[in-house]
Amino acid sequence: RKEVEQDPGPFNVPEGATVAFNCTYSNSASQSFFWYRQDCRKEPKLLMSVYSSGNEDGRFTAQLNRASQYISLLIRDSKLSDSATYLCVVNAYNQGGKLIFGQGTELSVKP
Amino acid sequence: NAGVTQTPKFQVLKTGQSMTLQCAQDMNHEYMSWYRQDPGMGLRLIHYSVGAGITDQGEVPNGYNVSRSTTEDFPLRLLSAAPSQTSVYFCASSYNAGYKETQYFGPGTRLLVL
Numbered sequence: 261r262k263e264v265e266q267d268p269g270p271f272n273v274p275e276g277a278t279v280a281f282n283c284t285y286s287n288s289a290s291q292s293f294f295w296y297r298q299d300c301r302k303e304p305k306l307l308m309s310v311y312s313s314g315n316e317d318g319r320f321t322a323q324l325n326r327a328s329q330y331i332s333l334l335i336r337d338s339k340l341s342d343s344a345t346y347l348c349v350v351n352a353y354n355q356g357g358k359l360i361f362g363q364g365t366e367l368s369v370k371p
Numbered sequence: 372n373a374g375v376t377q378t379p380k381f382q383v384l385k386t387g388q389s390m391t392l393q394c395a396q397d398m399n400h401e402y403m404s405w406y407r408q409d410p411g412m413g414l415r416l417i418h419y420s421v422g423a424g425i426t427d428q429g430e431v432p433n434g435y436n437v438s439r440s441t442t443e444d445f446p447l448r449l450l451s452a453a454p455s456q457t458s459v460y461f462c463a464s465s466y467n468a469g470y471k472e473t474q475y476f477g478p479g480t481r482l483l484v485l
Contacts, residue, residue: 303476356468361413
């Protein structure tokens with residue numbers, strides 16, 4: 261079983277749609293959680309960290325459920341520019357800077 | 372600041388050749404790492420360094436060597452290239468090895484081994 265698993269893609273949605281991505285992790289020692297965005301095989305860039313109480317950044321909302329070891333990302337009012345691959349990333353307290361990546365979920369927003 | 376830079380952008384090698392992928396950062400970050408990304412798989416950690424003179428293995432270290440003689444540079448050396456090393460390689464850095472630190476990635480090196 262992979263340490264971090266994401267919904268298989270691709271997700272094809274119209275502009276303005278709301279889309280949700282799910283991610284599960286297997287290491288209960290995981291302490292930090294992130295969503296990274298990757299455009300067309302360019303470098304990953306941090307989209308947002310995920311906090312225990314959930315957090316929001318504009319149209320993006322991230323949620324964490326430690327009991328179920330589950331992370332989600334909700335994108336509201338999708339824009340064409342949101343088309344990218346979204347990477348779920350976790351880090352364990354005892355693993356220093358070692359990030360564990362999910363395989364990514366591709367999102368394509370259509371006009 | 373240039374951030375994290377990588378050279379070359381693209382490289383084609385023949386099986387058995389060796390080469391060094393360069394990575395540099397100008398943010399005075401202590402922590403640097405190398406990942407490879409293959410289709411259908413997440414990025415996987417090859418080697419990492421928590422500071423100059425200190426390196427350690429990640430998840431997939433076989434066939435690769437690293438060194439960290441300065442804070443700025445973290446080259447990745449392929450000893451004897453194999454087709455299985457065809458991949459996209461990303462270098463990353465962060466202020467330190469803290470588990471909450473944001474990591475910044477370079478633009479990647481696309482490597483094809485024939």
